[in-house]
């Protein structure tokens with residue numbers, strides 16, 4: 001199964017992923033880091049695009 005992993009340590013909190021793909025990513029209001037809205041969301045093209053645009057390259061998609 002395809003898995004999305006966010007490296008919270010590297011995440012700068014820029015919110016690009018949450019803006020590009022709000023059905024999968026959101027910003028944690030406390031840590032101000034990106035998180036998944038739910039466990040094992042469907043990995044659509046939007047997810048790959050958000051990962052590609054992440055300036056810290058901290059969104060990993062494991063096939």
Ligand code: SF4
Nearest residue numbers: 011012014015017054
């Ligand atoms: S795009 Fe990357 S650095 Fe920006 S909030 Fe999302 S995971 Fe963090």
